[in-house]
Amino acid sequence: MSESMGATGLKSLAQVTRFSVTKRTIEYDSQARKSVVCHRGHISQIPDFSKYSPTKSISELAPYVSPTLCAYPLQSKYVNQQHYYQNKDILEKHYLTKKPHPVSLSQLAQYFDDSNxxxxxKIVNSSRFVQQELVTRIAHKIHLLQTLPFNVVNNFHFSQVYxxxxxxxxRFRRYPTVKTIADNDKFARFLQSILSDFNSLNLPHLIMGALECRILxxxxxxxxxxxxxxxxRARISRRLIVExxxxxTANYQSGKKENTLVLGDIFQECSAREFLLGAKAMCEKFIQDMYFQGIKLPEFVIDGNLELKFYFLPLHLKYLLGEVLRNSYEATMKEYIRLGLKNxxxxxVTIVSNDQSFMFRISxxxxxxxxxxxxxWSFGKSKQLASESLNNFHKLPGLQTISLYDYMYDRDGGKPTSHPYKFTSLEPVSASNLPHGHKFEKPLLGLLERSSRYKLGIGLAMCKVYAEYWNGDLTVHSINGYGTDTVLKLGNLMYHTDKLQLDKV
Ligand SMILES: Nc1ncnc2c1ncn2[C@@H]1O[C@H](COP(=O)(O)OP(=O)(O)O)[C@@H](O)[C@H]1O
Ligand SMILES: [Mg+2]
Structure with a gap:
């Protein structure tokens, strides 16, 4: 885009300057480049207008430059002159004074009732709980963002999240209280839209924001x-509560009379072996894409409790095993080539389990x-690695062209005409891609299935958050010159069904 901007000049400039920081499609200037050692990509925080229209006079450029220097993003519905007062009167007074309720899995499934x-x-109560809980929880996270230094939360990516x-x-605060089943059906559609619209981009935006802050x-x-x-963690919890x-709701609509502890849908019985074989197939495909079709692949051995089946969120399991195994495959192939080995x-992978947890040791x-x-374990790692990761994020197809402001407020009176990230790596996957046809947490899958060209450098850091969330842990034991054992431990969720604060609110 930056190449084509010289000619099309001002209009494009106006289009990209949505906020006091501009889109990362504008390359930052050479001075900034000096201060950001080694970074060769685009950083949203450092705009550079000068090169796009060196022949135009300042007065002609001014209308396009000034919006970028505003204290408030022009298109923002919420961050404006009134924001401070609204925030004080509503968010602080009414919502930050409430605390999120710690919930257990069985409470989520049955809503404070012993019967199934x-x-x-129960459905109506559950919807009220969701509404109240979500609004309180999101208020606290907004507050967390507000406590960050201005230039952090004002970062293009963080401001998108904000x-x-x-x-x-x-939207949650203003949603009318659900009183009937018909209200709830509407509420369910509302929830679905929140899960699948631009909010799904918060995950990559959070991480890109962190990377930019690290670099700067x-x-x-x-x-x-x-x-x-x-x-x-809060995001996992909110999505879990909504899902x-x-x-x-779906169970009730379909005429089911009971809701079991396993909740029917979200947690499913997963065969450890089946998931490992799925992850292996995915890794082999990455390796073949990275090198060539006929390349020799590592032998893959599964050891230990081969028959293990346990209840878990299929997508989280797929993500965790996929990321960890991918590291081993990538490193193994690198060594194979570097040392010129025969094979x-x-x-x-060794599978171990007891009543309380399951363990996968990937050696x-x-x-x-x-x-x-x-x-x-850090999202930023070193500045050098953060720069490389950020560059790769920018290469994820489609992601770099999306601004929440474009999506929410520009088109068709704010109504998106098509899926905002159709044909990008974050496009919702078809259910058939997932074991048991489950659709939970699509953005996560988008990250997992990125092409091998895009090394994001956040796999272990992300996996640790997810593993710890589920009462588990992720550790690596590396012996220099030999190899690595990566140990993924996950809590047995059926053992922990009554444990409060599983979600560490
Ligand atoms: N099994 C492993 N063997 C060797 N190096 C590894 C292994 N697992 C992780 N690493 C190193 O740790 C780095 C960080 O891994 P990760 O967080 O998954 O990010 P990414 O794989 O995108 O670089 C990798 O780039 C790699 O250098
Ligand atoms: Mg990795």
Missing amino acids: TLTKQ ESYYNIFE DLYPPQKMDEVISSLL EHLSI PEPIT DRAGGIPHDEKTI
């Missing part, structure tokens, strides 16, 4: 990791992890 019977009242959260907050040194990396982890309600070294002989073990 699904009743009209606007999106405020939009969710307002705007916030201490450790604190940024805490912020991102907390926002991600849970959609699932019991790639094998990869062995490779790919020479170990070449970095400092502490930084591999």
Whole structure:
């Protein structure tokens, strides 16, 4: 886009300058480049107008430049002159004074009732709970963003997240209380739209925001990791609460009289072996894409409790195993080529389980992890790695052209005409891609299925958040010059059904 802008000049410039920071499609200037060592990509925070129309006079450029220097994003519905007061009167007074309720899985499934019977009242109660809980939870996360330094939350990506959260907050807050089953059917459609519209982009925006802040040194990396982890955990919880309600609504609509602990839909029985084989097939495809079709592949061995089946969120399991195994495959193939070995070294997964948890130990002989073990868990890692990750995020097809403001307020009176990220890596996947046809957390799958060209450098950091969320853990044990054991532990959710604060609100 930047190449074509010289000629089309001002109009494009006006289109991209949505906020006091501009889209990352505008390359930052050479001075900034000096201050950002090694970074060669685009950073949303550093606009550069000068090169796009060097022949135009300042007075001609001014109308296009001035919106970018405004204190408020012009298109924003929420962040404007009144925002401070509205925020104080509504969010702070009425919502931050409430605390999120810690919930257990069985409460989510049955809503504070010992019986499994699904009743009209339960569905209506559940929808009220969802509405109240979501609005409180999102209010607290908005507050968390507000406590960040101005130039952090004003980062293009964070401001997208902020606007999106405020939009969710307002939509939930204003939603009329559900009184009847018919109201609930409408409410369910409303929830579905919230899950699938631009809010799905918050995940990549959060991470890109963190990467930019790392590159520009705007916030201490450790604190940024805490912020991102907390926002991600809260995001998992909110989506879980919503999905849970959609699932019991669907069960009720389909005439089911009961809701079991397994909740019918969200948590499904997963065969450890089947998921591992699925992850292996995906990794092999990545490797073939990266090198060539006929390349020798590592032998893949599954050991231990081969028959293990357990209830889990299929998509989370697919994501976790996929990311971890992908690291082993990539490293193994690199070593195979670097050392000119006859065959790639094998990869062995050992499955272990007891009442309370399940463990997958993924062992490779790919020479170990070449970095400092502490930084591999960070979303920012080093500035150099953050720059590389950010560049790759920008290459994810379609993602770089999406601004929430374009999507929400520009087209067709704010109504999107088609899916905002159709044909991008974040386009919703067809249900058939998923085991058991489940559709939970599509953006996550978009990240997992990125092409091997796009190394994002956040796999381990993300997986740790997800594993810990589910009462588990992720550790790596690397022996330099030999290989790595990556240990993924997951809690047995059926053992922890009554545990409060599973979601660590
Ligand atoms: N099994 C492994 N063997 C060797 N290096 C690994 C292994 N797992 C992870 N790493 C190293 O840790 C880095 C971070 O991994 P990750 O967070 O998954 O991001 P990415 O894979 O996108 O780089 C990888 O780039 C790689 O250098
Ligand atoms: Mg990885």
